[in-house]
Amino acid sequence: MKTATIPPLRVTPELREAAESVLQDGESLSGFVERSLVKQIEYRKAQQEFIARGLAARDKSRETGQYVTEAESLAALGGILEKHRSTE
Numbered sequence: 001m002k003t004a005t006i007p008p009l010r011v012t013p014e015l016r017e018a019a020e021s022v023l024q025d026g027e028s029l030s031g032f033v034e035r036s037l038v039k040q041i042e043y044r045k046a047q048q049e050f051i052a053r054g055l056a057a058r059d060k061s062r063e064t065g066q067y068v069t070e071a072e073s074l075a076a077l078g079g080i081l082e083k084h085r086s087t088e
Contacts, residue, residue, distance in 0.1 A: 006037070 011019075016029075023032055061067050068076075 006033075009033070 019032060020029060023029065
């Protein structure tokens with residue numbers, strides 16, 4: 001596959017300096033920017049999927065009339081948290 005380029009990015013000297021100050025050994029600024037872009041894309045896709053699941057759950061609840069109470073939700077989340085704490 002052919003590679004493509006991202007448009008040049010103009011930043012303040014302070015932002016460039018801040019980015020360079022957190023580079024790890026052997027890491028280039030362009031590599032840092034590329035990884036940051038990949039992570040931001042992953043984050044936004046996950047965010048979109050989360051919202052879509054929430055809207056689908058809302059629609060299903062409206063259709064069926066079945067809702068989960070706040071107490072039930074918190075109990076379920078507490079169970080998940082305890083499960084993960086016990087595996088640490």
